[in-house]
Amino acid sequence: MTPDETRHGFEMAVLNRPSEVDRVNETFERFAEKHGIPVDVARKLGVAFDDLLHNIVSYAYDDEEEHEIHVSVELADRGLVATIADDGVPFDPLGRPSPDTAAPLTEREIGGLGIHIVRNVMDELSYCRRDGRNVLTLVKRFD
Amino acid sequence: MEINTTREGDLSIVDLEGKFDFASSRPVxxxxxxxxxxxxxxxVLNLSGVQYIASSGMRVLLKVAQQVQGHGGKLCACCPNETVAEVIELSGFDRILDVFETRQDALDAFS
Structure with a gap:
């Protein structure tokens, strides 16, 4: 499944395997370089893809079947809009409580940290369940 | 991710280079x-070559910091780029390990 590139973005489908996450990030990095996306913005999208896609691969499916995860990235007016859609069990990651980031070292737990990071490095993050899919939309603006 | 270790006296300095993501977190x-x-x-973890760090990388930092503290030791980091520094800070990990702008500042923290 090769990425479908347009002048202003790309769409691709990947399978629910950890190695496929790297393919998304490699495709995005080529796109970011080609379009002169600021390095800091590209890195933050990289963090978001890594955390969100691995979360889907690890937890979204209660069977052993292959599933397609659809990823799109679009250049918008002074920003990037990315969507990630999976047909896994309904799950709104934004409904998770934020971790206690002030807890001392011995009491720190790591659960929920990924979505906390993504929420904070993106400008907008929204979730909806549409046509049997979890759809996450990420917005990152730049000058 | 590349991992290179050097010793300076009783200090161990680990230079990390690449993406500190899900794929690299286990070997690191x-x-x-x-x-x-x-x-x-x-x-001392020298993060100057780390492009970005995801939550799986943060989990490694937490585990290593806990292990080091359990031995009565100390873990510091240095030279994060803007994105890495931001992720460390918003995760509250700047309370768990000292992060320095330069390698020398990190080394001085042990003297």
Whole structure:
């Protein structure tokens, strides 16, 4: 499944395997370089893809079947809009409580940290369940 | 991710280079915990070559910091780029390990 590139973005489908996450990030990095996306913005999208896609691969499916995860990235007016859609069990990651980031070292737990990071490095993050899919939309603006 | 370790006296300095993401977190964790087991309890992680860090990388930092502290040691980091520094800070990890702008500042923290 090769990425479908347009002048202003790309769409691709990947399978629910950890190695496929790297393919998304490699495709995005080529796109970011080609379009002169600021390095800091590209890195933050990289963090978001890594955390969100691995979360889907690890937890979204209660069977052993292959599933397609659809990823799109679009250049918008002074920003990037990315969507990630999976047909896994309904799950709104934004409904998770934020971790206690002030807890001392011995009491720190790591659960929920990924979505906390993504929420904070993106400008907008929204979730909806549409046509049997979890759809996450990420917005990152730049000058 | 590339992991290179050097010793300066009783300090161990680990240079990391690449993306500290899901794929690299396990090998980095194994190597760092090996170092701690081998007696490296005064550790500096040089993050200058790290492009970004995801939550799986933060989990490794937490585990290593806990192990080092359990041995009465200290873990510091230095030279994060803007994105890495921001992720460390918004995760509250700047309360868990000291992060320095330069390698020398990190080394001085142990003197």
């Amino acid at each position: 964790e194994i190597r760092l915990l090996e170092l701690v087991e081998e007696g490296a309890h005064r550790l």
